Amino acid sequence: MKRVFVNEKWCLGCHLCEYNCAFANSGVDDMVKALKGKQINPRIQVEGDNNINFAVSCRHCAEPLCVKGCITGALSVKDGVINLDSEKCVGCFTCVVSCPYGAIMPGDNGKVAQKCELCLNNSCGEPACVTGCPNNAIVYEERG
């Protein structure tokens, strides 16, 4: 299955992936309307200091601790992709304390969690963070 992988040495720390993620998951057609003047809460997060930058998003683990620990059954795996059913989620955030990557987080209203679903459940169809990355610092591919 294809996953998002990070090429740390190519990351400029431009945060474009975060904006593209927030836009892709906003459900709004216009990027300006979706993001301008708003505090974004993207599912991919750029970390770093003056020298090193890299983006972190869900690894879609083969043995996902978030799914196994989910108290509601809101998290499930379908064809290798970890999905969150926000109708079932009650925002207990057991997943937040379970994820080794810090890649699942409280959503905008703080009431349910949110996570990367590889843009397979929004209108993009493939990860918007990768499509918009100017430097191949994140890629979407199969790796053995």
Add this chain to the structure above:
Amino acid sequence: MSEYVIIGNSAAAIGTVEGIRRKDKDGEIVLISNEPHFTYSRPLISYLLWGKTDLQRMKYRSDDFYDKNKVTALLGETVVKIDKNEKTVKTQSGKVINYNKLMVATGSRPFVPPMKGLEKVKNKFSFMTLDDALSLEKAIDKSSRVLIIGAGLIGLKCAEGIFDKVASISVVDLADRILPSILDENASGIMQEYLEKKGITFYLNNSAKEFEESSAVLNDSTKIDFDILVVAVGVRPNTELLKEAGAEVDRGVIIDEKCATSLDDIYCAGDCSQGFDLTQNDKRILALLPNAYMQGNCAGKNMAGEAAEYNVCIHMNAMGMFGYHIVSAGSYDGESYTVRDGENYKRLFYKDNVLKGFIIMGDIRRAGIYTDLIRKQTPLSEIDFELIKEKPQLLAFSKSARENKLAKIER
């Protein structure tokens, strides 16, 4: 002969089904539960009363779960005996079911200590099962004065669940602070203050000396009038079936790293089991839903012949009270590092070059990075401890550790 019999229908039992079905797609599974309900999430009963979920959404798995996994579910049946020689379980209604491999995931039950006059109280409840929650919901109304005995997780989640539906809530506990099992003194104090501002009244370092039908007199002679009493003092593991069958039982049923009991072909998982606790270096009951699932899942794999071990049990908890979140993990042992900034509180515990535990309230983002350090016992000398103290971040790891995490597939 059924290939697999599972006693229980909550997280550990479902984890077992999913563990078995990874390898064995067809072997007959019979699941027996004394509750008449489709599998549901026990911790959601407070969210149900609060209106944050409903009976459909609180199901732990989708409606087709038993069918899809070829599980014969006997709901509303109580197992009364395990015969390890005949390899059978017997139910109260007289059914005798053979097993090749057996999972006992019987959970725990509320503990109600002897309290003087308790029998005079008509409106008294436990808060553990869906039926408990539904009967409590029927009994309360806007004029109800509720007294809760127990300021632990169950008592306080109950308080949150019914808060909007009742007139007042008082909570009594023998301990001198709230949530003593998951919080330190500072955090208990912060949370108590927050809940008192919400309108919950606490009587700590105190206990009910005597009950009348609708009042209680505490040890310090305070009298509390109430309409509804909830007893949430603690739980006891349901170990009787395995004890009678001859399994090694301490406080819980002793299990090994395969989640097997001391008896052949019998496994145990969840709140009734006592397995290895990594940060305590000792066998403990860790009555937590994620733990129950993972133990069940590990046992299920072994039952189907796929070798699996689960030896990274740690205490781990996430809970919110009215939107104020607490996460904690590990044990509170060793030196500590504490930061408090308004509603945000964080304390990290470390010893012998590893992170032992943490408590975070408020800004809980990315706390799982800390949990992973505890679980993997990562030497703190291999990471930038100053950076990770500041906030959970992968920048604190070496370049190669980060590459393993972000440029490879997790194994």
